[in-house]
Amino acid sequence: MSKLLESVDARTKLVGENRLELLLFKLSGRQMYALNVFKIQEVVQIPPLTAMPHRHSVVRGVTHLRDQTISVIDLSAAIGLRPLADITNGNMIVTEYNRSIQGFLVGSVDRIVNLNWEVILPPPTGSGRAHFLTAITHIDNHIVEVLDVERVLADIIPYDTRVSQDVLDADLAAKAKAKKMKLLMADDSITAHGQVRDTLKHLGVDVISVQDGLQALQLLHRWLDEGIDVHAHIFMLITDAEMPEMDGYRLTHEIRKDPRLKDLFVVLHTSLSGSFNQAMVDKVGCDGFLSKFQPDTLADLVQSRLRTLLN
Incomplete structure (x- = not known):
């Protein structure tokens, strides 16, 4: 073996x-x-x-x-x-x-x-x-x-979803909540969804959850077909690397080749090797990479994106 x-x-x-x-x-x-x-x-x-x-x-x-x-x-x-x-x-x-x-x-x-x-x-x-x-x-x-x-x-080992006080931007969280900011998350782990959702509620952000890359892509296409402005509806996609039916790398590739979606902000969120995933981020064109599970790092990245959009 x-x-x-x-x-x-x-x-x-x-x-x-x-x-x-x-x-x-x-x-x-x-x-x-x-x-x-x-x-x-x-x-x-x-x-x-x-x-x-x-x-x-x-x-x-x-x-x-x-x-x-x-x-x-x-x-x-x-x-x-x-x-x-x-x-x-x-x-x-x-x-x-x-x-x-x-x-x-x-x-x-x-x-x-x-x-x-x-x-x-x-x-x-x-x-x-x-x-x-x-x-x-x-x-x-x-x-x-x-x-x-x-x-x-x-x-x-129960996970901790609290965001450190020196990381949390309360004013930004209030703006995000008032604007009803949403992100889409694709992950096959119920635990991962709970971790992200519980962390991002401190940031005033709602999470739309799907279980794999194919479901995420189908949902994005349905929104487009319904005339929904995807970039106004969600400000970010967080995707796991490994998922049934379509992995996160393939999902990102499909998004980048679609002119209607190619500018969507995509973050890879996975427990796999960080050094390897950074290479894959560059290859498929993700906007960022997060190792599971680090509430402060997640909050930093999401807040950085929110500041770009809301300030």
């Missing part, structure tokens, strides 16, 4: 082409789950764990790996299934989300698959574990559930 994860450069070429690679694995049963390979640093056999007092119930302990100490999370328990009973033969997936490293305990690791985002579909509404899913897909006639790791981590 380590050989499959060696070449980061090769994997990053898929992003921006509306493609991705998924690591397939099982937990305590037969159901197959997946995580985006780009967020995975390595897969190793479960190392010795050290228990911590008063730890969260799904955190099995900590381990030392490559000169750093990381928390190790029982992924099965974290999404509401029974904890992994026998971890001696399991695996640990080491991931980086939102600038932090964590390990996830899983059962057997299957393989890596290369897919087009168009075959990655939103989870069906009303499904029992949809709260912990960003998407589903079908591989070899089996349903594969793509897990929302941001949601898992938010349960363990």
